Amino acid sequence: MNSPIGFAVVPTMVLAAVWLVPPAGAQETQSITVVSWGGSYARASVKAFHERFEAETGIRIDLEEYSGGLAQIRAQVETGNVSWDVMDMEAGDLLLGCDEGLLEEVDLSTLPSAPDGTPAEEDFNATYALDCGVQSLDYATVVAYNRERLTGPAPATMADFFDLERFPGRRGLRRSPLGNMEFALVADGEVIMSTAFNGRIFNAQALENQPLEIVWDGQVQAAGYQAIVAGTPRLETARRFVAFATSTQSLANLTGYISYAPLRRSSQALVGTHLETGIEMAPHLPSWPANLARAVIEDPEWWAGKAVNSSRI
Numbered sequence: 001m002n003s004p005i006g007f008a009v010v011p012t013m014v015l016a017a018v019w020l021v022p023p024a025g026a027q028e029t030q031s032i033t034v035v036s037w038g039g040s041y042a043r044a045s046v047k048a049f050h051e052r053f054e055a056e057t058g059i060r061i062d063l064e065e066y067s068g069g070l071a072q073i074r075a076q077v078e079t080g081n082v083s084w085d086v087m088d089m090e091a092g093d094l095l096l097g098c099d100e101g102l103l104e105e106v107d108l109s110t111l112p113s114a115p116d117g118t119p120a121e122e123d124f125n126a127t128y129a130l131d132c133g134v135q136s137l138d139y140a141t142v143v144a145y146n147r148e149r150l151t152g153p154a155p156a157t158m159a160d161f162f163d164l165e166r167f168p169g170r171r172g173l174r175r176s177p178l179g180n181m182e183f184a185l186v187a188d189g190e191v192i193m194s195t196a197f198n199g200r201i202f203n204a205q206a207l208e209n210q211p212l213e214i215v216w217d218g219q220v221q222a223a224g225y226q227a228i229v230a231g232t233p234r235l236e237t238a239r240r241f242v243a244f245a246t247s248t249q250s251l252a253n254l255t256g257y258i259s260y261a262p263l264r265r266s267s268q269a270l271v272g273t274h275l276e277t278g279i280e281m282a283p284h285l286p287s288w289p290a291n292l293a294r295a296v297i298e299d300p301e302w303w304a305g306k307a308v309n310s311s312r313i
Helices: 039-057 071-079 091-099 198-208 235-245 248-254 300-311
Strands: 031-036 060-065 086-090 134-146 170-172 191-197 212-228
Touching: 031 039, 031 235, 039 060, 039 198, 039 235, 039 248, 086 091, 086 235, 091 212, 091 300, 134 198, 134 248, 191 198, 198 212, 212 235
Parallel strands: 031 060, 031 086, 170 191
Antiparallel strands: 086 212, 134 191, 134 212
16 A cells, blocks of 8 residues: 555546536535544544535534434334434444335445545445445454553463453453443553454543554454435435545545545545654554454444344344
């Protein structure tokens, strides 16, 4: 992966009409509700492309926070009272929501091409392609440790996380496989190791000077998606936002604020430095070659099946 300092300037592109231009005679909606995860990622998204979208279009973004799941959008779609428009989603929820008709289907061929003309469907990483969402970023669940609470050799493998003899001390784990994360590593001084999303660990290191280190061995990679809620009365505006948010430049911009890897090949060449600290970002991404040893790719169909089965118990 190339990682020049800063971001390259990408010429203005003529984006696909179906995503960017409202129908003839239609009055453009002046606001849109985008639902995201809050915290470090939401702040990064606002800086990377929300503010730019508002400035370039005059359309206001109302940002709301949620913690995953389908209950809220299911209620909106079933009652015909859709107030959310675009959502950041994990793959398992996206698959279930698509199967239930809660999300609009997406045709990648209608999205903006790469700056060199490569069609969007060839530019996006096909490994993560799903019918009802645009794959935008690659994140990883990793093991991290507090270096100030360890003496002797540092943990280096996933096995070390479970080795209480060599590395005694409390561990932190996510509360549920795909739910909220217990960021116990920072919140509880007695915890020496925890699982966490790599981007949150990076921000704790870079912005809060936390004494944390990531163990990339055994990282579990997954994709984040931009999805549109079925039945939104602001469909064209939602499409316009998704096209903007998943453009080459927007996904590259995101890496200037948080260490999640863009899932467009054309964005990878534009990865530069963290815009607040000047840290070179490419080596901190899940996709960096040195971080990929023994990486595991999350299987969203397996998790979606588990969610369906558990809901029937």
